[in-house]
Amino acid sequence: MRYFAAMLVAFWGAVAPSMTGPDQPSLAGYARDASQVERQWEGKFQAIPSPAKQRAYMQRLSARPHHVGSPYDQDNAEWILARFKEWGFDAHIESFDVLFPTPKTRVVEMIAPVKFIAKLEEPGVAVDPTSSQKSEQLPTYNAYSIDGDVTAPLVFVNYGLPKDYEELDRLGISVKGAIVIAKYGNSWRGVKPKVAAEHGAIGCLIYSDPRDDGYFEDDVFPAGPMRNPNGVQRGSVMDFASSNPGDPLTPGMGATADAKRLPLKEAKSITKIPVLPISYGDAQPLLSTLKGPIAPAEWRGALAIAYRVGPGPAKVHLRVESSWDIKKVNDVIAKIPGTSASDEWIIRGNHHDAWVNGAADPVSGQVALLEEARSFGELLKQGWKPRRTIIYCAWDGEEPMLLGSTEWAEEHADELRRHAAVYLNTDGNGRGFLEMGGSHSLEQFINGVARGIEDPESNLTVWQRRQLYDIAHAKTPEERKEVRDRKDLRISALGSGTDYTAFLDHLGLATLDLAYIGEDNDGIYHSIYDDFYWFTHFSDTNFLFGRALSQTVGTAVLRLADAEVLPFDFTDQVDTVEKYTKELEKLVTDKQNEIRERNLELEEGVFKATYDPRHPTVAPPPEAVPPFINFAPLHNANQVLARAAERYSKALALAEPKLGQVDDQSLEKLNQRLMQSERALTNPQGLPRRAWYKHLLYAPGVYTGYAVKTVPAVREGIEQKRYSEAEEEVSRVAKALEGEASVIESAAAQLEQLGR
Numbered sequence: 135m136r137y138f139a140a141m142l143v144a145f146w147g148a149v150a151p152s153m154t155g156p157d158q159p160s161l162a163g164y165a166r167d168a169s170q171v172e173r174q175w176e177g178k179f180q181a182i183p184s185p186a187k188q189r190a191y192m193q194r195l196s197a198r199p200h201h202v203g204s205p206y207d208q209d210n211a212e213w214i215l216a217r218f219k220e221w222g223f224d225a226h227i228e229s230f231d232v233l234f235p236t237p238k239t240r241v242v243e244m245i246a247p248v249k250f251i252a253k254l255e256e257p258g259v260a261v262d263p264t265s266s267q268k269s270e271q272l273p274t275y276n277a278y279s280i281d282g283d284v285t286a287p288l289v290f291v292n293y294g295l296p297k298d299y300e301e302l303d304r305l306g307i308s309v310k311g312a313i314v315i316a317k318y319g320n321s322w323r324g325v326k327p328k329v330a331a332e333h334g335a336i337g338c339l340i341y342s343d344p345r346d347d348g349y350f351e352d353d354v355f356p357a358g359p360m361r362n363p364n365g366v367q368r369g370s371v372m373d374f375a376s377s378n379p380g381d382p383l384t385p386g387m388g389a390t391a392d393a394k395r396l397p398l399k400e401a402k403s404i405t406k407i408p409v410l411p412i413s414y415g416d417a418q419p420l421l422s423t424l425k426g427p428i429a430p431a432e433w434r435g436a437l438a439i440a441y442r443v444g445p446g447p448a449k450v451h452l453r454v455e456s457s458w459d460i461k462k463v464n465d466v467i468a469k470i471p472g473t474s475a476s477d478e479w480i481i482r483g484n485h486h487d488a489w490v491n492g493a494a495d496p497v498s499g500q501v502a503l504l505e506e507a508r509s510f511g512e513l514l515k516q517g518w519k520p521r522r523t524i525i526y527c528a529w530d531g532e533e534p535m536l537l538g539s540t541e542w543a544e545e546h547a548d549e550l551r552r553h554a555a556v557y558l559n560t561d562g563n564g565r566g567f568l569e570m571g572g573s574h575s576l577e578q579f580i581n582g583v584a585r586g587i588e589d590p591e592s593n594l595t596v597w598q599r600r601q602l603y604d605i606a607h608a609k610t611p612e613e614r615k616e617v618r619d620r621k622d623l624r625i626s627a628l629g630s631g632t633d634y635t636a637f638l639d640h641l642g643l644a645t646l647d648l649a650y651i652g653e654d655n656d657g658i659y660h661s662i663y664d665d666f667y668w669f670t671h672f673s674d675t676n677f678l679f680g681r682a683l684s685q686t687v688g689t690a691v692l693r694l695a696d697a698e699v700l701p702f703d704f705t706d707q708v709d710t711v712e713k714y715t716k717e718l719e720k721l722v723t724d725k726q727n728e729i730r731e732r733n734l735e736l737e738e739g740v741f742k743a744t745y746d747p748r749h750p751t752v753a754p755p756p757e758a759v760p761p762f763i764n765f766a767p768l769h770n771a772n773q774v775l776a777r778a779a780e781r782y783s784k785a786l787a788l789a790e791p792k793l794g795q796v797d798d799q800s801l802e803k804l805n806q807r808l809m810q811s812e813r814a815l816t817n818p819q820g821l822p823r824r825a826w827y828k829h830l831l832y833a834p835g836v837y838t839g840y841a842v843k844t845v846p847a848v849r850e851g852i853e854q855k856r857y858s859e860a861e862e863e864v865s866r867v868a869k870a871l872e873g874e875a876s877v878i879e880s881a882a883a884q885l886e887q888l889g890r
């Protein structure tokens with residue numbers, strides 16, 4: 135593959151277009167001539183993005199705090215709009231009116247056995263000029279925490295996830311009526327107050343332990359990249375995964391000025407108990423005052439204290455009050471109209487709002503997006519015109535919970551279902567290895583893009599470097615072998631936590647999410663220290679990975695926009711569904727074995743025999759062994775899909791040489807079918823208890839938030855012991871796969887006609 139890369143560079147760099155090599159593999163979905171022309175445009179495109187320009191944009195966009203509703207948020211939107219227009223896009227700002235609470239009162243104090251008042255402040259540091267812009271910074275808080283004023287004993291709950299409460303049960307400790315303190319990490323933050331409330335807690339503190347993103351990892355800011363004792367992670371705690379992201383008052387519809395709004399008390403996604411985030415400087419006095427059992431070994435962090443669970447004697451007073459205002463979010467929407475397929479849209483987005491200055495999150499991704507847009511502007515001047523319509527989106531309000539992208543997707547749902555082919559997302563960038571996530575119908579496609587991008591730090595392509603990284607980090611010999619032998623690197627399935635959510639999970643658009651990450655550690659996430667000074671000292675300091683991201687995503691957009699036939703492939707998806715099905719079968723078997731074993735130990739008296747009166751524990755209750763679940767419908771449906779996928783691949787390969795002679799109407803009909811293939815994986819009724827989520831293969835976990843649950847209704851049914859529901863859901867997923875197979879069959883049949 136190295137040879138291939140070197141060849142591309144030589145060809146693009148210096149050789150006249152007429153010398154198009156016959157040894158260039160033809161791009162999927164392109165006739166041979168069209169493929170050669172496309173490669174020339176891609177070569178020209180990739181030469182344009184500039185690290186220096188990205189640096190200048192970052193300095194401008196992160197110069198002041200720019201959260202939703204702030205003056206600089208609006209200012210940035212207008213600046214981005216002006217750039218899109220300057221580069222030849224047809225651009226406008228589309229605004230929505232959304233509920234965005236900002237803090238009015240924040241109190242955390244220990245009233246017994248000693249008095250302590252938490253600072254809840256991040257001080258500026260002298261070397262970092264923007265860290266002292268106090269008057270414009272949002273205070274540290276968790277957005278969409280319910281207002282509340284509670285006083286109660288404190289309990290330490292590790293990361294505050296369901297299994298941590300099982301452990302607490304074993305220690306005989308209840309959080310009923312208590313305030314819990316949880317570590318940040320290992321889940322979406324909003325899961326912590328959700329689970330705490332489900333167990334009867336009345337308040338929740340979340341702190342950043344130095345073991346996770348502080349001095350345990352590296353020096354703290356400003357000497358190093360990690361979180362200092364005063365650094366606090368702001369962030370949304372909206373319970374989006376069990377209801378929906380976006381504006382809590384207008385679920386499922388665009389939050390336009392005249393939209394019908396729910397009263398605040400009916401908004402489902404607001405937390406049940408008050409929550410505040412705190413620094414480890416503020417957490418240490420509280421944690422060090424706890425008595426009760428020593429925390430399990432894996433729970434302990436890097437503070438110089440004995441981590442104990444409580445409850446108390448630390449008694450904490452927590453008071454949170456927000457201004458529940460409606461604020462404007464300003465999405466910047468910019469189009470390059472397509473030529474012969476203007477009704478097919480390729481959509482590309484990254485948010486522009488931040489919690490504070492947000493150089494890493496989101497500006498490092500936004501500047502890559504802007505350089506793609508400027509490069510397309512240059513190509514337009516050189517005579518390039520995309521076949522499909524390209525839509526660039528700079529979203530507002532991502533941080534509170536995907537407000538700008540969700541409201542836009544909901545407002546334009548019907549058009550998007552008809553016209554949108556693919557959504558490509560980024561949300562920040564770092565240094566390291568290409569992270570590819572998305573719909574598996576695009577796995578082959580994005581692998582192909584990655585094979586043509588040069589890595590900034592090695593003389594490899596980003597694909598080769600990622601493959602070698604995966605070999606180094608494989609967990610088993612089988613996994614290693616697969617990385618070596620499989621044609622494509624596996625892309626990860628998408629959960630949530632960024633702007634692709636409405637497009638993929640609600641509308642069923644084929645989606646990609648991309649970033650370079652893995653070489654730098656950071657502890658400034660959602661703090662005032664995520665700024666230009668930090669980024670240019672500790673992250674992608676020369677913006678070479680910023681350029682690589684522009685090249686990667688921009689090439690993907692270009693290739694998708696110009697292809698005669700949308701470059702979907704379904705064979706990797708078949709392989710992925712087979713893998714998921716095996717995982718689900720194993721999940722049932724593992725659960726059965728685990729419960730059988732525990733029941734046996736109860737009978738044998740293991741728990742009684744090992745009871746230590748000085749460290750009392752409570753034996754778990756016996757449980758019914760989970761029933762077997764019939765996965766045959768999934769296997770059968772996937773076989774039907776496999777046949778369709780094979781037939782389609784063959785038909786496409788045969789038709790490709792003739793694509794140049796196919797009329798636009800026939801291509802439109804074919805591409806319309808292909809666009810419906812991902813849609814076929816959705817169900818209008820949505821997932822059980824969360825109907826907004828329509829995709830049956832991918833969803834954020836109700837108890838993970840960021841992390842995906844694949845085949846979510848089946849997987850969560852098993853995990854949450856709703857076995858008969860899980861079995862019913864197997865059939866629903868199987869039907870969706872069969873539906874997708876028939877869409878693919880009809881596309882294959884049409885291609886066979888064209889290929890004749």
Ligand SMILES: [Zn+2]
Nearest residue numbers: 495496532561
């Ligand atoms: Zn972000």
